[in-house]
Amino acid sequence: MLRVIQVNLKQSKCAPDNLRVFLREENFDVGMIQEPWVNGLQVRGLRDSQYDLFYRPVSSNQAFLCPNFSTSDLTVIKLEGSNTDSLLLASAYMAHDQQSPPDEVRRLTSEANTSKTSLLIGCDANARHTLWGSSEINERGESLFDYIIENNLTICNLTPTFTFPSSGLFQILFQLNFETKIPTPYRNPKRIDWKKFSQIFSAKLRSIPNLSTDTVADLESNVLTFERSMITASKASCPVRHSSKTFPPWWNEDLSNLRKMTRTIFNICHKHKFYEPCKDCLRVYKRTTSKRESWEEYCHSIEDIKDSARLSKVLSREHTNPSFLKKLDGSWTISPAESLELLMTTHFPGCEDNTSEVKINPTLLSLTTEHVYSLITRENIENKSPGPDGILPIKLQKQQDIAVPWLEKISKGCLLNHVPKSWRQDHE
The missing domain is CATH 3.60.10.10 (Endonuclease/exonuclease/phosphatase)
Known part of the structure; x- marks a missing residue:
């Protein structure tokens, strides 16, 4: 509704x-x-x-x-x-x-x-x-x-x-x-309790004594265990957040009461078609909520660099609308899906889904623990987006001592005989 x-x-x-x-x-x-x-x-x-x-x-x-x-x-x-x-x-x-x-x-x-x-x-x-x-x-x-x-x-x-x-x-x-x-509830990675995350994640993986990838079933099972452990630890250490409707920073309880009183008086005056008593109250309300006075008071209240930078960003940006797009023939898209398809064909012309089998480079079979460590400890990994499994790379980096042995064993198993189903989702 x-x-x-x-x-x-x-x-x-x-x-x-x-x-x-x-x-x-x-x-x-x-x-x-x-x-x-x-x-x-x-x-x-x-x-x-x-x-x-x-x-x-x-x-x-x-x-x-x-x-x-x-x-x-x-x-x-x-x-x-x-x-x-x-x-x-x-x-x-x-x-x-x-x-x-x-x-x-x-x-x-x-x-x-x-x-x-x-x-x-x-x-x-x-x-x-x-x-x-x-x-x-x-x-x-x-x-x-x-x-x-x-x-x-x-x-x-x-x-x-x-x-x-x-x-x-x-x-x-x-x-x-x-x-x-x-709107889908979300978890903010910046709010993760890393200490709690580490305790839960390590407890789940260390409870498995032997890590085997000799068979396809073992490989699938171990990948599933790794992913579930990571996701369980993430959910337990990072609470779900919902978008909340907040009021302007300068709004307070006095203004709310004044607004309700003004509205009540206006309704009474409108019912009797006599607006004189409403004018004085409305004048006081407008003066109290004056944009100039409220803006000045808010600007004077800014003290740290973070708030001033945010204010500068807000003032400098132009308003943009998420809108439908115009095609080369002059017609317009009529749905979000059609707009995305137009963007793909315009910016990536001739791009096709290539699902042919990828040949394995024999040198990759010499994957070592040092190689895995170097991949996980790369710079700017904290800014990388998660894959289809929802696991952020920064989580692997935070738990590299526990995650690296698992990833090394799983990766070698993948290169030898089979790529787990969950790792192929983005190609299917």
Whole structure:
């Protein structure tokens, strides 16, 4: 189930921070935003470590930007579901000086109908019609209503309430019955308790008195024992971590209470259509959460080199979107798999899977303990990625006194008669 919020930020500089806090407090998955704060062709204030930001500058996890449909007033992303389902999510702003709906929305709807892909559009349409809670019908509302009927679209408003109050930021909250891939828990290698890892790993391998690789069964068994010992020790010494939603570093309990009070007063004023009491409270809240004051206070609190380096990196980088790619013929990829295939054929043309038998060099049979030690103790091995078995090379380096005799015996057995099945996974 996806929890979604739609809101027009009215180009406010304070609203993005308030929205980010609200997303974390209420645990929303998707935000569909119109008229964000833009400066230097970049959307500002919405960058967050726990959320992906998608937009199309003026001049794409499970979600990918669709550049072929996105414009300055329309951002379209494609969500990949837990199975083969997919969903197009669009955040649109329909300006007064354009037809209702504009051409880019019409083209998106046509593509969704042709490809039979589910489509959800959250928009600030600037169109009035009694069907979605307005008190009157204007020309733009009539045009949008006719288009909805002609294209078999469904209006999702369930209550006859206005979604365009004259004051404040009005949020539209809803849920989608769409199953996405659940983020996989992970283990951070930098958090490994090496002392505990060494105790468990050595205890498991030293409990086996004789290491034999004379037969294929012995070789397979020993490799499996080695891998399981390494993985068991890793799991026991490195706890599972989950992505957690954290608040901005300058946010505190006082600001949370002030925000709740402001929201309560606004709701009361909105109910009675009398906004004077809300203005003073809103003014105090905006001044307290002023981006300039909060930013200055955060910068003054930085004391060590690590934090200052991280801040410098954040300020220097440009925003990029994980997006679909444009082919040489002008068409666009429509899935992550097709995008990866295009990258492979473009950067590695003519590359084929060669599964022919590899001839063994006789000199390799003279593998010695010193050779294995030299491979494990190479420089920069701590930065190497794990193989299909998930074993990081740095773990072998940390336990070289125990691992080297096993690896030497197993490697010689492989060169003589058989390569274990688990070591051939990346070639199958």
